[in-house]
Amino acid sequence: MSSDDGSEYEYEYESDYGGSQQEDGEEEMIDETAVKIENTFYEADDCKNSDPTRALQLFLQVISLQHENAKDKDHTKYQFMSLENIVKLCANLCKPDEMIQHYKEMLLLLPNVTRNECTDSINSILDVVSGLSSSIISTMYEITLEALKNANNDRLWFQTNIKLGKLYLELGDYAPLHKVLEELHASCKLPDGTDDMTKATSLLDVYCLEIQLCTATNNAAKMKTIYPKTLVLDAAISDPRIMGVIREEGGKLYLSEGQWNLAYNEFFESFRNYQEVGNARAKQCLKYVVLANMLASSDINPFDSREAKVFKDVEEINAMLLLRAAYDAKDIKQFEKILKNPKNQIISDPLMKKCARTYLEPLLRSIRSHVIQKLVGPYKCVLISNIAEEMNITSGDVELLMVELIKDGQLFYKIDQPNGVLYNCDHIMPKESSYKTLEALELWTKNLNALNSAVQSRTGSNKVSW
Template structure:
């Protein structure tokens, strides 16, 4: 071969390199132009991302494949934003053909971005289709961990939509996937199994399935020792607290809510504040002397308006200040009654306060009119009678109701009467005055 031919070949290689560089620059420019205008001009962005697809369609390797995969991700999201469900699903199927050709991190990031975006921009039916495409593609690609994560997300979607039968199916499928052939737990998948239990526990709470809840809950405690994930355990312990609240086991509920609060705090979950409110609620119902705000974790919230309101509510509760209690509840800026769960127990708290006020009120007496108690509590006499009946049944008052004369007659030695030496003198005076009154009446007659 002549020198001229060598020079010609050398020159041709240089031209090819320059063409490759120019092509790469064109692809990159098209992608970033689309990225820049996808908010203000989604139509133009779609045009640019489709151009990236055209420029890379003959190359399934290297950087070109990555550009195409990222462009498809953006195209799917844009079609979702624009409400074109048919194109969104078609391009998503195309994108999923490449998940085995990119790294697992790239695959995970893109799928999560699509799912998060589509969750906010399409109907539940279309979202379900996106999840089905995802799960099938991940199963084909043997990407089990991402399959588990995606199925957990789908379970949460159905839980929020109150599609309880689908939640139950998904929870069961997840639990089976996290077990060994002999039926024992697959410990390397412990965090996924804990998530599956958390999903079913939330389902049990919403469907009031206490029997199933009692069956699952101990399993999570055993797993927690091995997994110790505060993000998941916060959810589980909160639902455990709600289970015990439903059973009327206030002290156990307090312990669970407090554990949930600490887990949420450790995991940086903003739900910690809401759970602290539930800690205070269960603490009041348990008639506990423990101050939940004395804990180091709780002090972080001591200047928060909503938490300060709960502190004030507890103080009003402890001092049996009915008017102050109601005033705090009705103050909309405190947001106490905006929480439907808290709202469920407000009347129970009021009844507890009424019990406390009633017990204090009848302490000096052996007989007291229900009308007087009703006026003090600002309720009807019938409601007073119900409270007294409950206190008698609980053994906190030993006495009886005289319905004919509309009064409460207390036996000696009851909780309402044995209240310390400070009342003994008063009783003595009352008896002396009573005897003196009878003596005067007899003389007059």
């Protein structure tokens, strides 16, 4: 009895011991594999910049180890992060097919990671592939958007579409951009087709992108219908990141229409929004503020504001201030010198370069008009060639300006085009036969001056004025 009990007890003990040994062995094997996965990942991470080919092999090894150890759910993050790195390395090593394949694998793991991890990884990958061919970019975005729909991640789906739209805008690929905008707008509408005002922030993103498209395609008519909607949304929910862009585009619209005061207001609001969020566009937009301010002939000094004072000592902005000072002084030579100096980065600005004739010509014409009025004021008649020489422009340009000034009632003179002379209307223009007399008188005056000089040199007497 005693031995039987002992045997029975021993048998049961051995059975339990054997089972426990097997489980411990499995756990030990899992732990060893987990450690190997972690070590391999960090080894790959360390050399991904110095030796991308080796890093790619090591990251692939992590994936292989994770597949062998499928029961270990705690190390899925290393699999996800490895796939993210593999996709980026394949993009940099020009392996598009492998890149797409591994990206699809990574997207299958979205349910196993947090939304923040998902957002960061996808955005960083899409940034990396943005330099590849348009067909590969389109494929990557299509894969991403489909996966996000299946994962019910509407927020990231929307932001990814916005990112795609901005990329199409940058590339100048407007046909697919229209399609993206349609999908985005549809996601922000109520069943009756009206805008869902509970999605005001998203609507601002969509309208911002659409307004930039209108500017790029010169579709002013459509922009005029969209722009007021953005101002209503801005009143509901202010987003300086978006409104900075929208107000800048509004300023460009009013600038193109010659509505200088409205352009000034829009550019200044854009500048303030950019400044609020620390956007580098603030400096550039302040240059547009000064430009619109000059075009409007406004007495308002934009640098009286607290936001603008910060930029007073910036070289490019100081150049705009000097330009404004030259404009106020009607100093045409200084104005053109500042304008054409490449260090000032005025004429090289994309907006100025694209529409230099539209935006800068009014300023030059305004200054030249004042200079002409100042030059001809004291005289009854003036040679057009003399005015042209003084202003450093052609006689033809002078004539065109004079015609405009005469039509506008700012200059009461008449142009004798054949002889290139400008006459004050208070004096009668001489007849054709009188020109010979004028020429003789001019020759006689020159001879008298020459004689006077000769006499002066001999006698040392004071010069006589003729």
